[in-house]
Amino acid sequence: MAVVSETAGGPLRLGVLGCSGFARRRMLPAMAAHPRVRVHAVASRSAGRAAVTAAPFRARPVTGYGELLADPALDAVYLPLPAALHAPWVEAALSAGKHVLAEKPLTTDPGQTRTLLARARSLGLVLHENTLFVHHGQHAVVRRLLAEGAIGELRALHAAFTVPAPAPGDIRYAPELGGGCLADIGLYPVRAAVHLLGTRLDVVGAVLSSAPGQRVETSGAALLRRADGVTAQLTFGMEHAYRSRYELWGSEGRITVDRAFTPAADHRPGLLVERADATRTLALPAEDQAVAALTAFADSVHGGKGGADNEADLLAQAELLARIRQAASG
Ligand SMILES: NC(=O)c1ccc[n+]([C@@H]2O[C@H](COP(=O)([O-])OP(=O)(O)OC[C@H]3O[C@@H](n4cnc5c(N)ncnc54)[C@H](OP(=O)(O)O)[C@@H]3O)[C@@H](O)[C@H]2O)c1
Structure with a gap:
């Protein structure tokens, strides 16, 4: 050891x-x-x-x-x-x-x-x-707002991560290296669904498409569903204008998190909480999520337990990515 x-x-x-x-x-x-x-x-x-x-x-x-x-x-x-x-x-x-x-x-x-x-x-x-993003404190604040009923009962998550096309020859264009936007980019909205809605999600349907001449999928979408009817609509792609954002829709309001997945270390998040009676922006301090991920890793090593700190989420994410590919091909 x-x-x-x-x-x-x-x-x-x-x-x-x-x-x-x-x-x-x-x-x-x-x-x-x-x-x-x-x-x-x-x-x-x-x-x-x-x-x-x-x-x-x-x-x-x-x-x-x-x-x-x-x-x-x-x-x-x-x-x-x-x-x-x-x-x-x-x-x-x-x-x-x-x-x-x-x-x-x-x-x-x-x-x-x-x-x-x-x-x-x-x-x-x-x-x-x-x-990295799961280590950023802004998502803990979102979870707390949900638990406090800030937007009433949760109905749906809409999450999107899309990025401009990588340079020709990038590893993401090579199927033999595990390329394609599902695992590289789609992983983020899928993980957001697990992080915010829990691990028990079904894949209702999915689409994966390849840009002409590409050997991997370059864009995709998936619809997930929790047993109580809460849905997650996920969009991802790697030949798109940049977007990194999720919205939670509730019975009484909405929470929007922009720059949700790859905020720069000096980005100061502003969580938008909209209700019929008022709209407010919750200003949060800047945080370096790469540093936070390293701290979590050092904490786990220090804790001496082995494995991952969030194994159930990691496994749910891996299963969902595989089931999305299956649903898109079926
Ligand atoms: N957590 C995040 O936010 C985040 C962001 C971006 C990327 N990533 C992940 O980081 C990993 C690398 O992504 P990247 O964009 O940094 O890729 P990259 O610049 O292409 O780097 C990949 C590295 O892998 C090594 N390698 C070994 N065999 C290779 C092969 N057959 N073809 C190409 N490279 C090979 C190379 O290092 P040597 O030549 O020096 O051996 C190369 O520099 C991916 O898993 C990606 O998903 C994570």
């Missing part, structure tokens, strides 16, 4: 598996700024890329992912590889005794997700999926 240096008082020593764009842009700076995490090593398939990426963080550059996992000084690895490579490398990292923070989607198959979570638990190792 991994030696957890944080429990001995020092920061968690992290190794990064792959010099991904998102890692360089968002996670490595968040790690460097986090008092409970240290970037210890950075691995790439290319020695040059490892050296360039590791240098600003004074981390050890490593050529090859297996080489990095063999480093006994590492407590944990962050895994920002293409989706189809997550499962084998999560398995390898767990087998090497490391806690794992894996990029979303944790795997591309609910069976694999279930197996890896069980394996992590049996080894006493933490396995988190790096879905």
